[in-house]
Amino acid sequence: QVQLQESGPGLVKPSGTLSLTCAVSGGSISSTNWWTWVRQPPGKGLEWIGEIYHSGSPNYNPSLKSRVTISVDNSKNQFSLDLTSITAADTAVYYCASQKGGSLDNWGQGTLVTVSS
Amino acid sequence: DIQMTQSPSSLSASVGDRVTITCRASQGIGNYLAWYQQKPGKAPKLLIYVASTLQSGVPSRFSGSGSGTDFTLTISSLQPEDVATYYCQKYKTAPRTFGQGTKVEIK
Numbered sequence: 001q002v003q004l005q006e007s008g009p010g011l012v013k014p015s016g017t018l019s020l021t022c023a024v025s026g027g028s029i030s031s032t033n034w035w036t037w038v039r040q041p042p043g044k045g046l047e048w049i050g051e052i053y054h055s056g057s058p059n060y061n062p063s064l065k066s067r068v069t070i071s072v073d074n075s076k077n078q079f080s081l082d083l084t085s086i087t088a089a090d091t092a093v094y095y096c097a098s099q100k101g102g103s104l105d106n107w108g109q110g111t112l113v114t115v116s117s
Numbered sequence: 118d119i120q121m122t123q124s125p126s127s128l129s130a131s132v133g134d135r136v137t138i139t140c141r142a143s144q145g146i147g148n149y150l151a152w153y154q155q156k157p158g159k160a161p162k163l164l165i166y167v168a169s170t171l172q173s174g175v176p177s178r179f180s181g182s183g184s185g186t187d188f189t190l191t192i193s194s195l196q197p198e199d200v201a202t203y204y205c206q207k208y209k210t211a212p213r214t215f216g217q218g219t220k221v222e223i224k
Contacts, residue, residue, distance in 0.1 A: 003159075036213075048214060059212070060212075061118060099208075102213065103166035104163060105166075
């Protein structure tokens with residue numbers, strides 16, 4: 001079973017860029033899976049950020065599209081999230097996940113990113 | 118974009134009760150719907166996909182039904198370990214939107 005682990009800074013300054021990586025183990029990122037990022041502000045619900053196939057071709061949430069980039073590194077078996085021009089509203093737990101036929105069957109444990117000066 | 122609306126937003130029921138959560142899509146999505154369970158401080162866990170298929174290892178007291186725009190998640194006999202927030206997600210096309218969640222508590 002695929003295992004996922006998020007990593008990145010836990011504190012980011014306003015107007016900066018949030019960068020996270022998701023390491024994939026127990027399987028190849030070059031499989032047929034799509035790879036997804038989801039976030040959850042404290043005390044709130046889940047928000048789908050976007051997804052990418054191992055060969056590229058990402059899809060993004062329209063509400064974040066102007067600020068989001070998701071990329072994949074096949075050589076390192078990982079994929080990444082960059083979110084620019086961040087504000088306090090971007091404070092959240094960020095999850096990476098793998099898809100099976102569209103639904104998200106494996107999730108990382110999540111990483112809390114706080115936006116503060 | 119298609120919106121997903123869950124009801125109720127929260128519920129309280131007794132152990133052994135039958136619990137039903139509803140998810141409505143603003144447009145038809147076929148049966149491309151998943152349900153997730155999230156316990157406090159934990160990542161979500163896939164319960165059901167293609168509206169009614171139970172993920173491996175999920176107890177049989179959980180079931181899903183529906184197609185098109187109206188879907189339900191049913192817990193046939195609520196157990197203490199089922200205390201969690203439940204989310205639906207449509208995944209026919211991007212953006213693969215989640216419902217706002219339903220918090221289930223024990224009375």
